[in-house]
Amino acid sequence: xxxxxxxxxxxxxxxxxxxxxxxxxxxxxTGNPALLATVRPAAIGQxxxxxxxxxxxxxxxxxxxxxxxxVAQHSNSKxxxxxxxxxxxxSHEGSILLWILMLASWTFAVATLSRALPERFVxxxxxxxxxxxxxxxxxxxxxxxxxxxxxxxxxxxxxxxPLLQDPGMVIHPPMLYMGxxxxxxxxxxxxxxxxxxxxxxxxxxxSRPWTLAAWCFLTVGICLGSAWAYYTxxxxxxxxxxxxxxxxxMPWLVGTALLHSLAVTEKRGTFRSWTVLxxxxxxxxxxxxxxxxxxxxxxxxxxxxxxxxxGIFILLFLVVxxxxxxxxxxxxxxxxxxxxxxxxxSRESMLLANNVLLAVAMSAVLLGTLYPLFLDxxxxxxxxxxxxxFDAVFVPLMAPAxxxxxxxxxxxxxxxxxxxxxxxxxxxxxxxxxxALVLPFALGKSSLMIAVGLWLAxxxxxxxxxxxxxxxxASPQQTxxxxxxxxxxxxxxxxVAHLGIGLFILGVTxxxxxxxxxxxxxxxxxxxxLGGYEFAFKGTKDVPGPNYAAVQGTFEVRRDGKLxxxxxxxxxxxxxxxQTMTWAAIDTxxxxxxxVSLGEPVxxxxxxxxxxxxxxxxxxxxxxxxxxxxxxxxxxxxxxxLRRQVAEIDAAAxxxxx
Amino acid sequence: MKPRTKRAAAIAAGLAALGVAVALVLNAFNSNLVxxxxxxxxxxxxxxxxxxxxxxxxxxxxxVVHDKDALTVHFRVTDTAQTxxxxxxxxxxxxxxxxxxxxxxxxxxxxxxxxATEVLAKHDENYMPPEAAEALRKAGHPIDxxxxxxxxxxx
Numbered sequence: 001x002x003x004x005x006x007x008x009x010x011x012x013x014x015x016x017x018x019x020x021x022x023x024x025x026x027x028x029x030t031g032n033p034a035l036l037a038t039v040r041p042a043a044i045g046q047x048x049x050x051x052x053x054x055x056x057x058x059x060x061x062x063x064x065x066x067x068x069x070x071v072a073q074h075s076n077s078k079x080x081x082x083x084x085x086x087x088x089x090x091s092h093e094g095s096i097l098l099w100i101l102m103l104a105s106w107t108f109a110v111a112t113l114s115r116a117l118p119e120r121f122v123x124x125x126x127x128x129x130x131x132x133x134x135x136x137x138x139x140x141x142x143x144x145x146x147x148x149x150x151x152x153x154x155x156x157x158x159x160x161x162p163l164l165q166d167p168g169m170v171i172h173p174p175m176l177y178m179g180x181x182x183x184x185x186x187x188x189x190x191x192x193x194x195x196x197x198x199x200x201x202x203x204x205x206x207s208r209p210w211t212l213a214a215w216c217f218l219t220v221g222i223c224l225g226s227a228w229a230y231y232t233x234x235x236x237x238x239x240x241x242x243x244x245x246x247x248x249x250m251p252w253l254v255g256t257a258l259l260h261s262l263a264v265t266e267k268r269g270t271f272r273s274w275t276v277l278x279x280x281x282x283x284x285x286x287x288x289x290x291x292x293x294x295x296x297x298x299x300x301x302x303x304x305x306x307x308x309x310x311g312i313f314i315l316l317f318l319v320v321x322x323x324x325x326x327x328x329x330x331x332x333x334x335x336x337x338x339x340x341x342x343x344x345x346s347r348e349s350m351l352l353a354n355n356v357l358l359a360v361a362m363s364a365v366l367l368g369t370l371y372p373l374f375l376d377x378x379x380x381x382x383x384x385x386x387x388x389x390f391d392a393v394f395v396p397l398m399a400p401a402x403x404x405x406x407x408x409x410x411x412x413x414x415x416x417x418x419x420x421x422x423x424x425x426x427x428x429x430x431x432x433x434x435x436a437l438v439l440p441f442a443l444g445k446s447s448l449m450i451a452v453g454l455w456l457a458x459x460x461x462x463x464x465x466x467x468x469x470x471x472x473x474a475s476p477q478q479t480x481x482x483x484x485x486x487x488x489x490x491x492x493x494x495x496v497a498h499l500g501i502g503l504f505i506l507g508v509t510x511x512x513x514x515x516x517x518x519x520x521x522x523x524x525x526x527x528x529x530l531g532g533y534e535f536a537f538k539g540t541k542d543v544p545g546p547n548y549a550a551v552q553g554t555f556e557v558r559r560d561g562k563l564x565x566x567x568x569x570x571x572x573x574x575x576x577x578x579q580t581m582t583w584a585a586i587d588t589x590x591x592x593x594x595x596v597s598l599g600e601p602v603x604x605x606x607x608x609x610x611x612x613x614x615x616x617x618x619x620x621x622x623x624x625x626x627x628x629x630x631x632x633x634x635x636x637x638x639x640x641x642l643r644r645q646v647a648e649i650d651a652a653a654x655x656x657x658x
Numbered sequence: 659m660k661p662r663t664k665r666a667a668a669i670a671a672g673l674a675a676l677g678v679a680v681a682l683v684l685n686a687f688n689s690n691l692v693x694x695x696x697x698x699x700x701x702x703x704x705x706x707x708x709x710x711x712x713x714x715x716x717x718x719x720x721x722v723v724h725d726k727d728a729l730t731v732h733f734r735v736t737d738t739a740q741t742x743x744x745x746x747x748x749x750x751x752x753x754x755x756x757x758x759x760x761x762x763x764x765x766x767x768x769x770x771x772x773x774a775t776e777v778l779a780k781h782d783e784n785y786m787p788p789e790a791a792e793a794l795r796k797a798g799h800p801i802d803x804x805x806x807x808x809x810x811x812x813x
Contacts, residue, residue: 234752344664344668356672356675356676357679360676360679360680360683363683364683367683367687368687371687381693381694382693382694382712382792383691383692383693383694384691384692384694384712384763385687385690385691385692386690386692386763388686388690389686389687389690389691392686392690393682393683393686393687396682397679397682519729519747519748519749520729521727521728521729579752579753580752580753581752582752597749599729599749599750600749600750602724602729603724603726608729608748608749608750609749610749
């Protein structure tokens with residue numbers, strides 16, 4: 001009964017979404033107040049029914065209803081309850097439903113939080129979001145029904161992929177999808193603005209908090225995915241340039257460019273066409289990501305589908321959305337007009353340079369991700385593009401962007417003087433160069449990569465500290481607290497997010513430059529020394545788990561002869577699927593991680609063992625969280641909460657002009 | 659400078675920078691492409707010597723031999739028509755099994771042994787690496803469901 005109700009709720013949601021689209025666009029064109037007043041209820045109703053369908057599916061999973069095919073294939077009654085819940089989005093059908101739920105949630109948020117915006121504009125925004133929703137609801141109902149029955153019911157489920165049985169997997173997909181789908185709001189705002197022909201500062205100010213929120217979710221989502229790969233895949237990597245990772249990273253790159261471009265559009269009225277284009281591209285890349293992951297063109301843990309209808313459906317949808325919005329852009333953009341000009345050295349020029357670098361970096365990632373697929377699709381042979389390509393391209397493109405990132409906030413709008421910039425930043429430059437020259441010698445190993453990485457990390461941090469210090473000193477208040485209180489939260493948010501980048505670069509540089517790794521054969525009693533730590537292998541024993549059996553190794557880790565930690569890496573074999581998994585033992589620290597994983601038994605009680613010493617690796621994720629924190633801080637800025645008044649002032653100003 | 663020449667200069671500088679970036683990208687792209695060959699292609703000397711490439715197929719049953727005192731492992735990769743000996747030093751992925759699909763990246767040595775630098779780990783035992791499936795298909799061998807523990811059609 002519950003599955004049928006869920007399916008029925010999806011059908012009603014589709015009907016409401018269609019109604020939402022039709023009412024919204026008719027209402028916006030005619031200005032009929034009755035129609036305009038119906039758009040929000042339709043959007044909210046759509047959300048309620050999508051949420052109901054999702055709850056129904058979650059219920060089937062939590063209660064282990066194996067008469068539902070999806071549940072029988074991706075869950076098991078022996079699975080702990082929170083993983084049964086997380087299994088709701090562990091399958092293709094479930095994750096598409098999650099996608100739709102996220103879209104409906106954002107639609108709901110726009111419908112309830114945008115009461116201060118002009119009615120017709122909101123109607124168009126909700127209309128565009130409704131169109132996207134219609135596409136995905138059709139997709140799930142036609143090709144991927146999550147409630148399909150299995151008759152007769154299975155006695156037991158086939159289990160969730162062991163790799164997905166992890167706390168990180170409970171929150172990673174919802175976070176990532178919130179971010180992905182969140183760009184649909186910026187997209188809808190841009191399309192609505194293009195239709196109305198009003199790409200002004202007010203539009204940019206309305207789009208900013210939504211873009212910022214989506215960006216924060218995406219940042220956290222990618223970060224959790226990376227941390228998950230680090231500790232569950234068992235082999236110590238934190239980023240593989242895997243197509244699935246790239247699929248989430250490309251919208252992030254463009255979303256970052258969009259955030260900065262929106263700032264310029266709001267403050268200076270320039271970059272308008274570029275901002276609209278970025279909003280379209282960011283959401284298109286979210287759709288490309290969905291296509292890559294969901295169509296089965298990449299076969300990995302994320303691609304559950306090998307049904308070609310699904311791929312073709314998403315591809316067609318992609319063509320309609322991207323083609324349609326770009327056509328609209330080409331038609332409308334010439335009317336947008338240019339904003340005020342700016343000098344070759346100014347905050348605008350640096351933001352523009354960074355935007356271009358981010359866009360080029362995204363294109364390079366896109367090339368490396370899609371080219372092998374194109375060749376394969378055309379039957380021209382199979383190739384692969386590995387991490388060396390992405391490293392070789394990404395680092396040189398991002399280095400100048402990171403350099404400029406620290407200069408931009410110090411430079412003034414319109415025209416900045418180089419001598420003035422030098423005076424304000426020479427201290428930061430001195431500190432960062434000193435750090436880049438001295439630290440590698442202190443750490444006993446140096447290379448160009450390490451020196452440049454350390455220089456950029458310290459440069460970003462020092463320049464941001466200098467920025468904050470100078471701004472506070474120049475602030476007219478008498479007391480320090482008064483000075484601190486006088487700055488806007490969005491400005492602090494920017495400073496914090498930039499510091500996050502600095503921490504991230506420091507982590508990446510330290511781990512890439514100084515990590516040590518050994519693969520070796522160890523018999524009980526063997527010792528190995530790595531990064532100043534001595535690892536002693538004490539042997540293995542069998543340990544039962546809740547739904548797996550494990551062989552657990554014991555490693556004593558000593559530093560200067562003193563026992564620091566005992567680590568217990570495991571090799572797990574899952575009961576239902578028979579799949580084996582390497583469960584690494586990690587000792588996390590502020591300045592280093594120690595990481596031990598068991599390979600396979602290689603005879604005579606000996607095991608293949610991999611041991612890592614990874615300096616500062618956790619700073620990578622801390623840096624990402626600090627970035628997201630900066631985004632949240634900016635989001636809490638008063639001027640977004642005072643939107644009602646601002647909108648009224650704008651409306652009054654528009655009335656006065658007319 | 660007139661505003662117009664200034665703008666032209668700015669655009670030229672921008673295009674030059676973009677050109678450098680594109681050249682950089684394409685150069686890195688070209689030198690990092692890794693091509694894929696089946697064991698039959700390797701056997702008929704179609705694969706390049708001295709360049710990294712990938713092979714794929716099945717791990718031949720009974721071919722896996724571990725060295726006694728190191729982590730070196732020897733095995734053979736087959737597409738059912740031809741067989742290539744592979745040597746690898748390091749830890750094999752969890753899903754490496756005799757009779758199952760595998761993809762290895764490395765170089766061909768002068769004695770015809772494939773020295774793998776990487777044996778690809780995949781996440782799901784039901785998953786057949788597409789390269790391995792391709793190799794079997796090319797060798798005229800229909801994909802044997804049992805050999806791949808039930809390659810899922812629709813899941």
